[in-house]
Amino acid sequence: MKLRQALVAWAAASVVAASCVNSTPTLDPPFPTTSPASPTRPPARKLLSAAAVADAFVDAINRQDFVAAFTLLDASSRAELTDADELRSRYEAARAIALATRTATQLRGGLLYQDERAAATLVTRWESSLVGAFEVTSTLGLVFDPSAADWRARWTPDVIIPGLASGTLRMEREESTRGAxxxxxxxxxxxxxxxxxxxxxxxxxxxxxxxxxxxxxxxxxxxxxxxxxxxxxxxxxxxxxxxxxxxxxxxxxxxxxxxxxxxxxxxxxxxxxxxxxxxxxxxxxxxxxxxxxxxxxxxxxxxxxxxxxxxxxxxxxxxxxxxxxxxxxxxKLFSGGYLTVLAERPAxxxxxxxxTISPALQLAAQRLLGERRGAVVVLRAEDSAVLAMASSPTFSQTNITDRAIREGALLNRATQGQYPPGSTFKMVTMAAGIGEGVTTPDEVFRDPGFWDGYGVAFRKTCWLRSGHGRISLQVGLTASCNVVFYEVGKRLQEKSAYVLSAYARKFGFGARTGIELPEAAGLVPDPDWKRQALGEAWTGGDTVNLAVGQGFMLVTPLQVAQMTAAIANGGLMRRPYLIASPRPKPSADPVARLPLPPATLEAIQRGMIGVTRDARFGTTTYRFAGFDYCFDAEGRVVPCHRMPAQSRASARRLIVAGKSGTAQAGGDAQPFAWFTAYAPADAPEIIVTALLENIGEGSSYAAPLVRQIIEAYYGLAISPTPRDRRANE
Missing domain, CATH: 3.90.1310.10 (Penicillin-binding protein 2a (Domain 2))
Structure with a gap:
C-alpha cells in the first residue's frame, strides 16, 4: 500500500536523524575562550558596570519588561531587532513552541572578560506543560561602548537557547490513546x-x-x-x-x-x-x-x-x-545539521x-424501569459494588437527540436527582428515637388516624385515615404509621432541634457518597440552615415533618441505597463504587459505622421484613403475594411448592426486607414513589432501591419494580407489572 510504504520510509528517515541526537552543534562563541597569558582586566568601574548590565538584563527578562531589556542592548543588537516588540516576539515564539508555562533565568558564576568584552553565563529553567521542567545554559555577551562610556548587552537568539540563531526549534507531540x-x-x-x-x-x-x-x-x-x-x-x-x-x-x-x-x-x-x-x-x-x-x-x-x-x-x-x-x-533543536533533544516526556x-456493572441485570433494570421517569440502583450487599444503575428518560450514546436533551435524559437521576425521601426516612427516625432514649422498639402508640401533638389547629393525619389503633414502634415501621413517627419527632425536638438532622448525616445523607460519578449531595435541613437559607426560625413542625421524610429534606436514590445497605449488613457504611479494576486495595475499615446498638438494628430489620411479610400491617405484602421461593440443597432459588413437602418445611426461604415511601411533590403534582429493599433478609446479597417520579404511592408502583429486579437477579420468572392501584403508603 502506498500509504503504508510512505510511513515506513518516514520511520527510516527518523532513525537516521536520531543518530545525531547526542551530537552537539558547533557554536561560535561571542568572544575568544582562551585568554592571553596576562589578560588586561578592565578598571573596577567597568567590572561593576558590566555585571550590573547583565543583572539588569536578566531581571528585565524575568519580569518580561522587554522595553527595559531593549534599552540595555548595544547598537548592533538594537539595529537587528529594530524595537522592543521584536525582542518580545522572539522570546514568546520560543516559549510558545516549547509550551512553556514559566521560565526563570539567573546568572551563574562571575563574568569572564577579554579586553572590552565580557560574557555572563545564564541558566534558564523552563517549565513546559508537555515535556515538564528542563534547564538551558546560554551565554550573554557584553561589550564596552566607548561613546557611552558604559557596558551594553550583545543579544542574539542564542541567548534564549544556544543554536537557535541559526536553527529551528520544534515540539513533536506524542498523543495518548484512550483506554477502554x-x-x-x-x-x-x-x-x-x-x-x-x-x-x-x-x-x-x-x-x-x-x-x-x-x-x-x-x-x-x-x-x-x-x-x-x-x-x-x-x-x-x-x-x-x-x-x-x-x-x-x-x-x-x-x-x-x-x-x-x-x-x-x-x-x-x-x-x-x-x-x-x-x-x-x-x-x-x-x-x-x-x-x-x-x-x-x-x-x-x-x-x-x-x-x-x-x-x-x-x-x-x-x-x-x-x-x-x-x-x-x-x-528538539535542529541547528547546523545537528539535532539536539532539549527535553522529552513520553505520553x-x-x-x-x-x-462492576452486570450487563444482564443492567439491561433488566433498564427494561423494567421502561419509560417511567425515575431511577433504579442495585448494590452488592457485601461491598456496595454497583451491579446496575438505571435512569429514565435515557439516551443512546450514538444518537443524542434534541428531545432527549429537552427531557433531561442526560441527567443521571440515580446520583444527581434530589427528592424528599418520604417514609424511607423512618428508619433514621426510629434509630434516633431509640438512640436518644425517647422511645423503645416495643413502646405502644395509639393511632386514631390523626395526630394533635401541637394542638388541633396543627392536626396531622396518617395515610390510613381510619388509623392503625394500638401499634408498637417496630410494627409502626412495618405499617409506615405516620402518627407513631410524628410523636417520635416531637420528642426528639424537645430534646434538641438538631438531633434528628445529626442522625440523618450519620446515615450518609447531606453528603456525596464518593462514587466515581458526578453526584448531588442532597440536603439535610437544621435550624442553622433554615435561618441562613430562608431567614426563618426552626419550629417543632419542621422536625415532625422531617421525621416522616417530608419538608426540606432532599436525597438521591444512591444515598437511600447506601443507607439500606448499611442496615442490611450490620451497620457498616461503605462507599458505593463502580470501578472494579484498576482499584486501590480497599481498606479493611468501612467508611463509617451506624450509631446503632445490635438490638436497635435488629428491630429496624424486623420492621422491614414485616413490610413484605406481615399480612396485617405490611404495606407491600399484597405486592409480594406469590413471592414464595426457597433455596434448595445446591443453593439454587426455586419455587417452594416444587420442593418435596419434607424438604420444604426446613428449607431456607428467600425473604425480602424493605420499606416503601410516598413523598409529596408539592402542589397538585403526583407524589414520588419509593421502595428500597435487601434480600435475602437473613444473609443479604443485593440492595435494590427504586424511585419513580410523580406517579403515586410507593407500595403501588415502586415495590413491584423492586420485586421484578430481585426476580431478574435470581433468574426467576418476572412477575407482571400490576395494574391495580391501592393507597397503601
Whole structure:
C-alpha cells in the first residue's frame, strides 16, 4: 500500500536523524575562550558596570519588561531587532513552541572578560506543560561602548537557547490513546476505533493558486464543497493540523500521488470513541466530547492542545485522568545539521477500566424501569459494588437527540436527582428515637388516624385515615404509621432541634457518597440552615415533618441505597463504587459505622421484613403475594411448592426486607414513589432501591419494580407489572 510504504520510509528517515541526537552543534562563541597569558582586566568601574548590565538584563527578562531589556542592548543588537516588540516576539515564539508555562533565568558564576568584552553565563529553567521542567545554559555577551562610556548587552537568539540563531526549534507531540471501558463480564462498553483523517496545515499553503488546487483535490476526495472544506481550517492556527474528513485507506491509495504534492495536506491516523452497546448503562459509562471552553486553560496547562476529546459525563468524565492518559512530547533543536533533544516526556497511555456493572441485570433494570421517569440502583450487599444503575428518560450514546436533551435524559437521576425521601426516612427516625432514649422498639402508640401533638389547629393525619389503633414502634415501621413517627419527632425536638438532622448525616445523607460519578449531595435541613437559607426560625413542625421524610429534606436514590445497605449488613457504611479494576486495595475499615446498638438494628430489620411479610400491617405484602421461593440443597432459588413437602418445611426461604415511601411533590403534582429493599433478609446479597417520579404511592408502583429486579437477579420468572392501584403508603 502506498500509504503504508510512505510511513515506513518516514520511520527510516527518523532513525537516521536520531543518530545525531547526542551530537552537539558547533557554536561560535561571542568572544575568544582562551585568554592571553596576562589578560588586561578592565578598571573596577567597568567590572561593576558590566555585571550590573547583565543583572539588569536578566531581571528585565524575568519580569518580561522587554522595553527595559531593549534599552540595555548595544547598537548592533538594537539595529537587528529594530524595537522592543521584536525582542518580545522572539522570546514568546520560543516559549510558545516549547509550551512553556514559566521560565526563570539567573546568572551563574562571575563574568569572564577579554579586553572590552565580557560574557555572563545564564541558566534558564523552563517549565513546559508537555515535556515538564528542563534547564538551558546560554551565554550573554557584553561589550564596552566607548561613546557611552558604559557596558551594553550583545543579544542574539542564542541567548534564549544556544543554536537557535541559526536553527529551528520544534515540539513533536506524542498523543495518548484512550483506554477502554468493560463491564464486569468483559463486555466492551467503550473502545477506540482507528480512522484515517485527511487534513490541512494552513501555514504550509504556498499561495492562492496552490490553495485552489488543494481545495479542488480535497473536494474530489471528500465529496464536499471547497468553501465547506476551507471553513474547517481558515480560522485555525497556522501550524495546526485541521481535520477535514475521515477517509478509507483505499481512497488514500488512489489519490496518494496527488496528495503528496501538497505540503499542506496530509493523512493522519486518529482514534475515535466507539460505544459497541450504546444503550447499555449510558448514564454510567458516559460520553466524550471536546474540551469545554471553561476547562480549556486547565487542560492546556497539562499539555493538551485543546482540540482533543475528553470525558464529559459518567465514568468517562470521573475517571478521565486514568482512562484518557496524558500527551507527551519531545522538544528538539535542529541547528547546523545537528539535532539536539532539549527535553522529552513520553505520553501516558490511557488505562482500561473494568466496571462492576452486570450487563444482564443492567439491561433488566433498564427494561423494567421502561419509560417511567425515575431511577433504579442495585448494590452488592457485601461491598456496595454497583451491579446496575438505571435512569429514565435515557439516551443512546450514538444518537443524542434534541428531545432527549429537552427531557433531561442526560441527567443521571440515580446520583444527581434530589427528592424528599418520604417514609424511607423512618428508619433514621426510629434509630434516633431509640438512640436518644425517647422511645423503645416495643413502646405502644395509639393511632386514631390523626395526630394533635401541637394542638388541633396543627392536626396531622396518617395515610390510613381510619388509623392503625394500638401499634408498637417496630410494627409502626412495618405499617409506615405516620402518627407513631410524628410523636417520635416531637420528642426528639424537645430534646434538641438538631438531633434528628445529626442522625440523618450519620446515615450518609447531606453528603456525596464518593462514587466515581458526578453526584448531588442532597440536603439535610437544621435550624442553622433554615435561618441562613430562608431567614426563618426552626419550629417543632419542621422536625415532625422531617421525621416522616417530608419538608426540606432532599436525597438521591444512591444515598437511600447506601443507607439500606448499611442496615442490611450490620451497620457498616461503605462507599458505593463502580470501578472494579484498576482499584486501590480497599481498606479493611468501612467508611463509617451506624450509631446503632445490635438490638436497635435488629428491630429496624424486623420492621422491614414485616413490610413484605406481615399480612396485617405490611404495606407491600399484597405486592409480594406469590413471592414464595426457597433455596434448595445446591443453593439454587426455586419455587417452594416444587420442593418435596419434607424438604420444604426446613428449607431456607428467600425473604425480602424493605420499606416503601410516598413523598409529596408539592402542589397538585403526583407524589414520588419509593421502595428500597435487601434480600435475602437473613444473609443479604443485593440492595435494590427504586424511585419513580410523580406517579403515586410507593407500595403501588415502586415495590413491584423492586420485586421484578430481585426476580431478574435470581433468574426467576418476572412477575407482571400490576395494574391495580391501592393507597397503601
Amino acid at each position: 471501558i468493560y463491564a464486569a463480564d468483559g463486555t466492551p462498553l467503550a473502545t477506540q476505533r482507528e480512522f484515517l483523517t485527511i487534513g490541512v496545515q494552513r501555514g504550509a499553503i504556498a499561495g492562492p493558486d496552490e490553495e485552489q488546487r488543494l481545495l479542488d483535490l480535497l473536494s474530489q476526495i471528500t465529496r464536499r464543497a471547497p468553501e465547506e472544506i476551507k471553513a474547517k481550517y481558515a480560522n485555525q492556527p497556522k501550524d495546526w493540523f485541521s481535520p477535514i474528513a475521515d477517509v478509507d485507506e483505499a481512497l488514500i491509495d488512489e489519490y496518494y500521488d496527488q496528495i503528496k504534492r501538497f505540503p499542506a495536506m496530509s493523512v493522519r491516523s486518529r482514534f475515535q470513541r466507539h460505544y459497541p452497546h450504546p444503550d447499555l448503562a449510558p448514564h454510567v459509562v458516559g460520553l466524550v466530547g471536546f474540551i469545554p471552553p471553561e476547562s480549556l486553560a486547565a487542560y492546556r496547562a497539562r499539555g493538551f492542545q485543546g482540540d482533543e476529546q475528553i470525558g464529559l459525563s459518567g465514568i468517562e468524565a470521573a475517571a478521565d485522568a486514568l482512562i484518557g492518559g496524558a500527551p507527551g512530547g519531545v522538544l 501516558v497511555q490511557g488505562r482500561d477500566v473494568t466496571l
